[in-house]
Amino acid sequence: MHIDRLERYWIIAVGVVFGAFAAAIVASVVVFGVHLPSPVGRIDPAKLAESEFAKPGLTQDSEHAYTLRMVAKMWRFDIGSKEPQPTIKLPAGSRLKIVATSLDVTHGIYVERHDVNVMLLPGQISQVEVLFSKPGIYHIICHEYCGPGHQAMIATIEVS
Amino acid sequence: MQQTKPYISTPELTFPKVGFLSAEQWIVGSHVLTGLVALLIGIFLGPFQVFRRAPALKWEIPVFSYYYQALTVHGVLNALFFTTFFIVGFSYFILMRSLKREMWSTKLVWIAYALMLIGLLLVLYALITNQANVLYTFYPSLIAHPAFYLGLVLLVVGTWIVTANLFLTYNLWRKENPQEHLPLAVFATLTNFVLWCVASLGVAIEVLFMLLPLSLGLITHTDPQAGRALFWFFGHPLVYFWLLPAYTSWYTMLPKQANSKIFSDPLARVSFILLMIFSIPVGVHHMFTDPGVSAVMKGIQTVFTFIVAVPSLLTAFNVGAMLERAGRNRGAKTPFDWMWKQDWKNPVIAAQISAMLLFITGGVTGIMNASLTLNIALHNTSWIPAHFHQTLGGAVTLTFMGICYWLIPMIRGRGLYSVKMALWQVHTWSIGMMIFGYTYGAAGLIGVPRRTDLGAAPYINPEAVPYLNMSIISGVLLLISAILFFINMAGTMLLSKKQLTEEAPIDTYVESKSPLWMEKWGLWLSIVGILCVIAWAPVFLEVVDFTHGFQIPGYSPNGGLYKP
Ligand code: HEM
Numbered sequence A: 001m002h003i004d005r006l007e008r009y010w011i012i013a014v015g016v017v018f019g020a021f022a023a024a025i026v027a028s029v030v031v032f033g034v035h036l037p038s039p040v041g042r043i044d045p046a047k048l049a050e051s052e053f054a055k056p057g058l059t060q061d062s063e064h065a066y067t068l069r070m071v072a073k074m075w076r077f078d079i080g081s082k083e084p085q086p087t088i089k090l091p092a093g094s095r096l097k098i099v100a101t102s103l104d105v106t107h108g109i110y111v112e113r114h115d116v117n118v119m120l121l122p123g124q125i126s127q128v129e130v131l132f133s134k135p136g137i138y139h140i141i142c143h144e145y146c147g148p149g150h151q152a153m154i155a156t157i158e159v160s
Numbered sequence B: 001m002q003q004t005k006p007y008i009s010t011p012e013l014t015f016p017k018v019g020f021l022s023a024e025q026w027i028v029g030s031h032v033l034t035g036l037v038a039l040l041i042g043i044f045l046g047p048f049q050v051f052r053r054a055p056a057l058k059w060e061i062p063v064f065s066y067y068y069q070a071l072t073v074h075g076v077l078n079a080l081f082f083t084t085f086f087i088v089g090f091s092y093f094i095l096m097r098s099l100k101r102e103m104w105s106t107k108l109v110w111i112a113y114a115l116m117l118i119g120l121l122l123v124l125y126a127l128i129t130n131q132a133n134v135l136y137t138f139y140p141s142l143i144a145h146p147a148f149y150l151g152l153v154l155l156v157v158g159t160w161i162v163t164a165n166l167f168l169t170y171n172l173w174r175k176e177n178p179q180e181h182l183p184l185a186v187f188a189t190l191t192n193f194v195l196w197c198v199a200s201l202g203v204a205i206e207v208l209f210m211l212l213p214l215s216l217g218l219i220t221h222t223d224p225q226a227g228r229a230l231f232w233f234f235g236h237p238l239v240y241f242w243l244l245p246a247y248t249s250w251y252t253m254l255p256k257q258a259n260s261k262i263f264s265d266p267l268a269r270v271s272f273i274l275l276m277i278f279s280i281p282v283g284v285h286h287m288f289t290d291p292g293v294s295a296v297m298k299g300i301q302t303v304f305t306f307i308v309a310v311p312s313l314l315t316a317f318n319v320g321a322m323l324e325r326a327g328r329n330r331g332a333k334t335p336f337d338w339m340w341k342q343d344w345k346n347p348v349i350a351a352q353i354s355a356m357l358l359f360i361t362g363g364v365t366g367i368m369n370a371s372l373t374l375n376i377a378l379h380n381t382s383w384i385p386a387h388f389h390q391t392l393g394g395a396v397t398l399t400f401m402g403i404c405y406w407l408i409p410m411i412r413g414r415g416l417y418s419v420k421m422a423l424w425q426v427h428t429w430s431i432g433m434m435i436f437g438y439t440y441g442a443a444g445l446i447g448v449p450r451r452t453d454l455g456a457a458p459y460i461n462p463e464a465v466p467y468l469n470m471s472i473i474s475g476v477l478l479l480i481s482a483i484l485f486f487i488n489m490a491g492t493m494l495l496s497k498k499q500l501t502e503e504a505p506i507d508t509y510v511e512s513k514s515p516l517w518m519e520k521w522g523l524w525l526s527i528v529g530i531l532c533v534i535a536w537a538p539v540f541l542e543v544v545d546f547t548h549g550f551q552i553p554g555y556s557p558n559g560g561l562y563k564p
């Protein structure tokens, strides 16, 4: 099969560019420590009351480390308070571990300005860690359609 | 050698130089026009979604005033029904014209059409009666009315029958003409339907064994993570099923329309083979943020995703070189002026070149989405609709519109109603989609979610507000463009008195020594199968809970548990 000279150069260039992209991804993981959500376990949503999600909310693990247990449900983030759009407060420099699942349908969380983007599925536990280095107000937004109340499914993180 | 053919079952057809045989007219016409009706319903909701999401307007969507109902209609009718009907009609046209024969069975053509049409009606019923607001990805554990799933099943079964008919037609032709050169357009169409059939197994299993039985009340539980894996096994190749007919037009029809020649026929075939093989083991790139899939599988499918981008870049070169030749024929002299020296006054050409330009941003943003860690910044933000309105809404739909500008006149046997209107349509569409891409992309980077009724949301990031308001311009342009398109189509069907002058831009077969190994469909299928096992078997082993089975009950998209 004949391949034109210029086309051959093009194919090589494409190969090189994709090699570079792949290297950049590897670097983002190895050098910059970006982590993708990975499996941490399953959970039966009918048995949340007998699990670590029995009492959702914020707990402090050490001076700068916190854990937020959260149950997404139609149509709010349950972190232990009754408010429809709850708020949690953290000091700047806190490392927050979010452990979350869904009670009913597919939801998701996106935290403004931070590398948090994960699906919440009933039956699966999602876990991500994030550092809040700057003071500010950051919203947790449900980013997967979950029914008529989806657009109001928001929580707030106040970092002071 | 004409006399010694042993297998003759359908007579060779002699097509008119200009215009259609009535067999073509009915078969191609009914599919393409049904597709356009689906598009007509779906497309007009798009601009109103933009208006609803813009803080300056927050208009309620007319007709389907409930936002998520409108969005489901928009996604399902545009992305699933318009595309499929159009592609099936276009593919029949390619096979019949290129191989100069009727389809293997005309009866099967109509059986498949009837199934797909009933499918469309069932889905429309469920959507209009507000019982299927599950969006076009219908993730469990949201459960829709059974008519919705039944309609999808009929659509897919219809396309399987179409595939059988296409391959049987090709087989008969191959037996009668063992040495002849298979036209590239036919080759591309066959690869596309191989890809489609393999891909649709995923969604067929999801609908038949998880969603439909739950919707009917035969089972009570489901598994969202397994459902998503089955859907995306199908969902990524689905985007190639839309794209390959556009490539087919760029490779095999645009050269004739632009008075040029294809640059490399063998490399085009290699591209189609690569697209067929590598579009399947990549769907996990839609699940990078899923909790149930391991990072290793996400990494492996990222690599395959980069590989499947290669044939598209080969296509860019191949088609670019063809266009350069067209520009040189029209007097281009300097390295780059061939781009402007195209026949921009011909809407068929203008649409396709504009589609390619949109595909540049579509492709680049796609590679960004596929980049594993970068995806965390982009997933489920409005960046994603920005991306796929450059690819599906831009490259694919605008190419299909360009095809309509010659195909609908042939179906009707009259000239295009208005060339000028068509040119305005093309330019408003491409500028509209660019602005849509820019504004929605920028808003997405700031964190505006997709699939969200922002008009009713208690919070929108203030930084994103200017972009969302700017997107109104794109909504207006695209609304105008859509209106111009449908006026022109209706005008061509009903009002045009112009003479048809254009010929069908189709190669018929000629004797040659083109490599027959490319038609080893069994070999390609085995490679696809092996890659599927490597890329997908570990994913399914991870996501299916073998000890507990399904544990999640179904929920109604309008709230509460689902009741059959
Ligand atoms: C008139 C031009 C169009 C405009 C202004 C438009 C606008 C939009 C907008 C704003 C969204 C996102 C809504 C949201 O995420 O909440 C959307 C989603 C979508 N559009 Fe379009 N669109 C247009 C044409 C098309 C065409 C031609 C197609 C396909 C052939 C298409 C396919 C889709 C799909 C598949 C979705 C995703 C739906 C979902 O997230 O469930 N659109 N469109």
Ligand SMILES: [Cu+2]
Pocket (backbone or CB within 6 Å): A106, A107, A108, A142, A143, A144, A145, A146, A147, A150, A151, A153
């Ligand atoms: Cu939601």
Ligand SMILES: [Cu+2]
Pocket (backbone or CB within 6 Å): B235, B236, B239, B282, B283, B285, B286
């Ligand atoms: Cu994909």
